Amino acid sequence: MINKSNSMMKKLSIILITALIAVTHSVNATSFALNDYNLVTIGDVNSSSLHVHGNAFVGGNLNAGNAEFGNDINNTTALELAGELQQNVRIHGGNSAEVNGSAVQEIDMNGVATGRYLVNGNAISNASSVTQNAQLSAQQAAIKASLESASAQFAAMADVNTQDISGNKLHVNSLDSNGYAVFQLGEKVNSGDAADIGKNSFLLSNSNQDLEIVYNLSASTLNELGGIIINVPGTEIDFSENNNKVSGNGFLSSLQGRANVLWNFFEATSITLNANFYGNILAPLAQLTSSSDIDGSVAVYGLSAQHSGQIHLPTSTIPTPPSTVSIPEPSVVALMLLSLLLLVRRHNAH
Known part of the structure; x- marks a missing residue:
C-alpha cells in the first residue's frame, strides 16, 4: 500500500510540475504585435484618408474614408x-480580411466573384476573401x-550604455549585454507654466x-x-509645437x-505629428494624430490620420525585453497544491 501511495505521489507531483511549467510558459509566450503588424490599434481608427502598406489589426471601429490596406504585401490577411x-475600404495584393462577428455578404456579378463584400452595410473591395473571426475581441x-x-518593460531599461545626445543627434556608442542601445529623450515637465505640464522637456526646449x-x-x-530604444517621457x-521632427537620414535612411528603432511613448495619452x-512607434495609451507619413510600424491606443497619411513598412524586428522567469499567480499555485492534497487524501482513504 505504501509503495502504491508513493507511486501515486510521484505521478501527481509530475502532473503538478508539468502544469506549473505550462502556466509559466503561457505567460511568456505572448507575441509582440509590432513584429506582426504594420498598424495596431487597441481602439478606433478615424481618418479622411489612410493607406497602410502592410497589415493592420484594428481593435475598435474603423471609420476611415479612402482607406487601403496591404499595398506592399501579398496573399495574406491585410486587415483584422x-x-x-x-466606411468602405479596399484591400490590395490578393489579400484577405477578417471581421468580428458581423454578417458578411459576398457580392457577385452573374455568379462571378467580384472581390467585394458587404459588412454592416459598408464594402470591403478587392479582397480575396472576407471571413468572420469570433476570436478577434x-x-x-x-x-x-x-x-x-x-x-513598461522598455521604459524600465536604464540608459547604462555610453549613448549621448548632442544637439539633434542620438549617438549609438555601445550595446548592452542583450544587444540594446537605450536613450531617454528629455523628461516629463511637472512644474512651471501650467500649459507645459505633462509635455516633454526636450521637445519643449528645442525647436x-x-x-x-x-x-x-x-x-x-x-x-x-536587439534594437535602439528611445524612451520619450x-x-x-507634440512634435508640431516647435517644429521638431525625426530625420530619415543616417541610420534611419x-x-x-x-x-x-523603437520610439517608446510609454506614458503618452496624446501624440501629434505633422x-x-x-x-x-509604441504608445499603447495614446491617441495618435498624424497628418504625415510614418515609415515604420505603429502600435497605439487610437489613430486619427489626417489628409493622405500613409503607414509604410517595415515592421519592427525588435523583440520584447528579456525578463526573469515568470512565476504563476499565487492563487493558481495554491489551487494546484490544494487539488494535489485532496487527490492524495482520497487515494489514501481507499
Whole structure:
C-alpha cells in the first residue's frame, strides 16, 4: 500500500510540475504585435484618408474614408477588424480580411466573384476573401495587455550604455549585454507654466530639430543588435509645437535601420505629428494624430490620420525585453497544491 501511495505521489507531483511549467510558459509566450503588424490599434481608427502598406489589426471601429490596406504585401490577411466597419475600404495584393462577428455578404456579378463584400452595410473591395473571426475581441484584449507590458518593460531599461545626445543627434556608442542601445529623450515637465505640464522637456526646449540617429559601431555589430530604444517621457507629446521632427537620414535612411528603432511613448495619452516620422512607434495609451507619413510600424491606443497619411513598412524586428522567469499567480499555485492534497487524501482513504 505504501509503495502504491508513493507511486501515486510521484505521478501527481509530475502532473503538478508539468502544469506549473505550462502556466509559466503561457505567460511568456505572448507575441509582440509590432513584429506582426504594420498598424495596431487597441481602439478606433478615424481618418479622411489612410493607406497602410502592410497589415493592420484594428481593435475598435474603423471609420476611415479612402482607406487601403496591404499595398506592399501579398496573399495574406491585410486587415483584422475587431470593431465595426463604418466606411468602405479596399484591400490590395490578393489579400484577405477578417471581421468580428458581423454578417458578411459576398457580392457577385452573374455568379462571378467580384472581390467585394458587404459588412454592416459598408464594402470591403478587392479582397480575396472576407471571413468572420469570433476570436478577434479576445485577441484585442491580449494585444492590449502585451503592448502595455512591453512599453513598461522598455521604459524600465536604464540608459547604462555610453549613448549621448548632442544637439539633434542620438549617438549609438555601445550595446548592452542583450544587444540594446537605450536613450531617454528629455523628461516629463511637472512644474512651471501650467500649459507645459505633462509635455516633454526636450521637445519643449528645442525647436526646428531634425532628430537623427548616428550608429557609431561597426556594421558587423548589426547582427548583435536587439534594437535602439528611445524612451520619450511625457503625457502630451507634440512634435508640431516647435517644429521638431525625426530625420530619415543616417541610420534611419534604410529599411533595416527603421526596423531596428523603437520610439517608446510609454506614458503618452496624446501624440501629434505633422512631419514624416521614421522608426516604429509604441504608445499603447495614446491617441495618435498624424497628418504625415510614418515609415515604420505603429502600435497605439487610437489613430486619427489626417489628409493622405500613409503607414509604410517595415515592421519592427525588435523583440520584447528579456525578463526573469515568470512565476504563476499565487492563487493558481495554491489551487494546484490544494487539488494535489485532496487527490492524495482520497487515494489514501481507499
